[in-house]
Amino acid sequence: MSTILEDLNTKAIERGIPLGVHLDVTWRCNERCVHCYLDHDDQGELTSDEIHDLLQQMADAGVFFLTISGGEPLLRDDLFAIIRRARELTFNVKLKTNAILIREKEAAMIRELGVETVQVSIYSHRPEVHDAITKVKGSLARSLDAIRFLVSQGLKVTMANVVMKQTRWDYPGVQALAAELGAHFTIDPTITPHINGDRSLLRLNIDRNGLREIMNDKTIAGQEDQFDPVAPGAGQGAMDNIPCSAGHSACYVSPYGDVYPCVQFPVPSGNVRQQKFIDIWKYSPQLQEVRSIRSRDLPVCSTCAHVGGCSRCPGLAYMEGNMRGPSTADCEKSFAKTGIPSANMLRRQ
Amino acid sequence: MSEKYIKPSRDIAARMLADEMVIMTVKDSRVFSLNATASAIWSAADGSTPLREIVARKVVREFDVEPEVAYQDALELVEELAQAGILLLADHPIGTEGA
Numbered sequence: 001m002s003t004i005l006e007d008l009n010t011k012a013i014e015r016g017i018p019l020g021v022h023l024d025v026t027w028r029c030n031e032r033c034v035h036c037y038l039d040h041d042d043q044g045e046l047t048s049d050e051i052h053d054l055l056q057q058m059a060d061a062g063v064f065f066l067t068i069s070g071g072e073p074l075l076r077d078d079l080f081a082i083i084r085r086a087r088e089l090t091f092n093v094k095l096k097t098n099a100i101l102i103r104e105k106e107a108a109m110i111r112e113l114g115v116e117t118v119q120v121s122i123y124s125h126r127p128e129v130h131d132a133i134t135k136v137k138g139s140l141a142r143s144l145d146a147i148r149f150l151v152s153q154g155l156k157v158t159m160a161n162v163v164m165k166q167t168r169w170d171y172p173g174v175q176a177l178a179a180e181l182g183a184h185f186t187i188d189p190t191i192t193p194h195i196n197g198d199r200s201l202l203r204l205n206i207d208r209n210g211l212r213e214i215m216n217d218k219t220i221a222g223q224e225d226q227f228d229p230v231a232p233g234a235g236q237g238a239m240d241n242i243p244c245s246a247g248h249s250a251c252y253v254s255p256y257g258d259v260y261p262c263v264q265f266p267v268p269s270g271n272v273r274q275q276k277f278i279d280i281w282k283y284s285p286q287l288q289e290v291r292s293i294r295s296r297d298l299p300v301c302s303t304c305a306h307v308g309g310c311s312r313c314p315g316l317a318y319m320e321g322n323m324r325g326p327s328t329a330d331c332e333k334s335f336a337k338t339g340i341p342s343a344n345m346l347r348r349q
Numbered sequence: 350m351s352e353k354y355i356k357p358s359r360d361i362a363a364r365m366l367a368d369e370m371v372i373m374t375v376k377d378s379r380v381f382s383l384n385a386t387a388s389a390i391w392s393a394a395d396g397s398t399p400l401r402e403i404v405a406r407k408v409v410r411e412f413d414v415e416p417e418v419a420y421q422d423a424l425e426l427v428e429e430l431a432q433a434g435i436l437l438l439a440d441h442p443i444g445t446e447g448a
Binding site: 063 | 361373375380
């Protein structure tokens, strides 16, 4: 991250500005990914007018980074009108999509509208593996065609690879494919529980050996914080740390107007159909509680050797039953990077 | 002396955050941060108001500086921003092409 952006995030946290919002415009989807954490039935999505009003409210509140996602956002007929309005309000727009509805015309429109980055999920370089995960035959070929269209428009494309049991050995293939197509590559070895709390999806997580290999892969290390090779020690400053930007300088809005600290941290904090976005952001008791938590307040993690450098996700901890508790997936990552068991792992032995 | 007109480029994202304007280019993600004076000029850059008038209204009055000094500083600033590709600068009013 550039120094200006780091400073910006620090200032946003100090001044209570919601710098980034992840807005899911629909949960409907044209794929049925085996690991997906969302329900796909439409339960009354925000209308175009409601979203346009919300965009204005978010701009007034200081939101700068806007991630438009889903579900599959291109299933909304008004998606390009939403993006156009967002760009008129000078948001930095990132679009997350499976891209199977993007052909030359849509790619040109996305470029014309000034989307900064398009992120496309690619699970494997092998069609039989990718298509088995999405449950849509031909989906890999279509997504890759779309990436070619997008790159040819001069757009920045990120190929996002979720590693799970079925794709355990495939990330180097996806990485090579990204390089070949001129796309950036990002990897996530964490499967998220279903947003309704069902944890059965976690059976898809790769085993400890696989995680160790990925977390120590030098071609990935440094790409994201969670892959940083060396964990800072647990100095006094570490106890004052906040876990991440969720609720501090960023939040999530669902297609139904529900506001959460993060898509992965589904604490209902208000609904934009009932309250102004800024009022939810400033005064929601749930967001205020999330903001109040420092590392020193975490009963288990504050005693852990990894407290200074762990990528602990408070949302995953919340999904485990306690937003002040450990996130087992991140304990495993810290262990995979260092070989040192976390306080949570020692407690369970 | 010809008038100068300014308007933000279309290919940027921008937001006034606290006391500074933060600007990011869409194409290559370069980030700029403008101080209070530059932010005031940027915010008034509508393509139709002459730069000299913007400076008189937004800088001279609000920051209590000499008009000619303020204008020359502003001209230098907008030329730099135009060179960076984030601001359109012309000798005539700028229409929708930069909007």
